[in-house]
Amino acid sequence: MSTSRLAGTPRLQNVTLKKPFESIVAQHGATVLRVCRAVVGPADADDAWSETFLAALKAYPQLPADANVEAWLVTIAHRKAIDITRAAARRAIPVADVPEEPREGGRDLDLAATLATLPRRQREAVAYHYLAGLPYAEVAAVTGGSTDAARRAAADGIARLRKTYEPDGERS
Amino acid sequence: MNTNDHADVLRDLPAVTEADLAALHARLAERAAADGVLDVAYRTLDTPVGALLLAATEAGLVRVAFPIEGQDEVLQVLAAQISPRVLQAPGRLDAAAHEIDEYFAGRRRSFDLPLDFSLSSGFRREVLAHLPGIGYGTTASYATVAATVGSPRAFRAVGTACATNPLPVVVPCHRVIKSDGDLGRYRGGPDAKRFLLDLEAAA
Numbered sequence: 001m002s003t004s005r006l007a008g009t010p011r012l013q014n015v016t017l018k019k020p021f022e023s024i025v026a027q028h029g030a031t032v033l034r035v036c037r038a039v040v041g042p043a044d045a046d047d048a049w050s051e052t053f054l055a056a057l058k059a060y061p062q063l064p065a066d067a068n069v070e071a072w073l074v075t076i077a078h079r080k081a082i083d084i085t086r087a088a089a090r091r092a093i094p095v096a097d098v099p100e101e102p103r104e105g106g107r108d109l110d111l112a113a114t115l116a117t118l119p120r121r122q123r124e125a126v127a128y129h130y131l132a133g134l135p136y137a138e139v140a141a142v143t144g145g146s147t148d149a150a151r152r153a154a155a156d157g158i159a160r161l162r163k164t165y166e167p168d169g170e171r172s
Numbered sequence: 173m174n175t176n177d178h179a180d181v182l183r184d185l186p187a188v189t190e191a192d193l194a195a196l197h198a199r200l201a202e203r204a205a206a207d208g209v210l211d212v213a214y215r216t217l218d219t220p221v222g223a224l225l226l227a228a229t230e231a232g233l234v235r236v237a238f239p240i241e242g243q244d245e246v247l248q249v250l251a252a253q254i255s256p257r258v259l260q261a262p263g264r265l266d267a268a269a270h271e272i273d274e275y276f277a278g279r280r281r282s283f284d285l286p287l288d289f290s291l292s293s294g295f296r297r298e299v300l301a302h303l304p305g306i307g308y309g310t311t312a313s314y315a316t317v318a319a320t321v322g323s324p325r326a327f328r329a330v331g332t333a334c335a336t337n338p339l340p341v342v343v344p345c346h347r348v349i350k351s352d353g354d355l356g357r358y359r360g361g362p363d364a365k366r367f368l369l370d371l372e373a374a375a
Binding site: 017018019020021022023025029030033034037038042046049050053054057058060061111112115126130131158161162165 | 179181182184185186188192193195196197199200203204207209212214247248250251252255256257258259260
């Protein structure tokens with residue numbers, strides 16, 4: 001098929017053709033970085049992002065054209081986060097410390113540090129549901145366990161964050 | 173469903189900035205090239221005929237596209253015809269960008285770049301291979317080119333080969349015009365073709 005004929009059939013392209021990987025990075029790069037920061041912590045997030053997108057690029061030609069790209073990327077990020085956490089544990093570098101008292105002007109960093117102290121399942125559920133927007137059933141498919149367990153983990157994680165940062169906020 | 177109703181607290185997480193993403197993107201492009209999975213690298217280059225899209229495989233420059241072709245459409249075709257592993261990665265296009273800059277400055281008359289002709293095949297590819305033989309600042313007719321490739325009656329097919337040249341500017345299809353002096357079809361439009369011919373005539 002010639003280039004000109006292909007270019008002349010835009011509707012066919014939209015239905016059947018896979019997007020250039022560049023547009024996957026443009027569309028999902030920021031969300032995946034937020035997820036990586038939440039799950040592995042700010043210090044290792046760049047490495048997790050890089051490993052995720054390099055692995056995604058390698059596997060991309062085999063991904064079905066109609067696949068849920070966001071869920072696919074979160075699945076890869078989840079595996080890479082586990083690898084990075086294990087490597088960090090082998091290097092015996094402590095997980096991010098929570099400051100004893102909130103620092104002036106450091107509210108966002110404090111929140112990131114507090115997030116890092118949540119149990120792993122809660123961090124993952126919060127990141128994959130609230131930051132990546134996956135339904136709980138898909139969160140469960142990524143992390144293992146039941147949909148209800150994923151929902152509870154996300155709720156518990158958010159409750160703990162709100163308790164720390166919004167003590168006067170509405171409790172649900 | 174608005175999941176954010178229960179997660180307002182997450183708004184206080186540090187923002188993801190353009191600079192964060194640009195640095196990560198550059199690192200991804202480098203690692204992809206090192207691992208041999210940067211199948212198509214591209215960048216844009218400002219020129220007097222508009223911002224050209226330049227794309228290269230590991231084998232060489234594979235596509236030069238004019239703005240009127242639509243960058244998204246061109247990248248989509250590259251993804252479909254070569255590989256969906258397409259990334260903006262200017263490093264691989266440094267030499268091509270430099271030579272094209274020199275050409276538009278009137279300081280270069282021929283290109284010395286590895287070219288990947290995988291977007292054209294058969295007779296069209298054969299025609300394109302002959303085009304660099306048309307000297308800088310000169311023109312040839314579609315009929316003459318047809319005769320040169322040994323198919324004197326195939327001047328219409330020569331016209332199609334030129335009009336669908338995946339490497340315009342670098343492979344000089346702009347130097348092929350109609351016998352009566354009419355410019356004929358060009359991927360970048362008639363104004364771009366006229367500009368290139370005038371540029372070469374003036375240099």
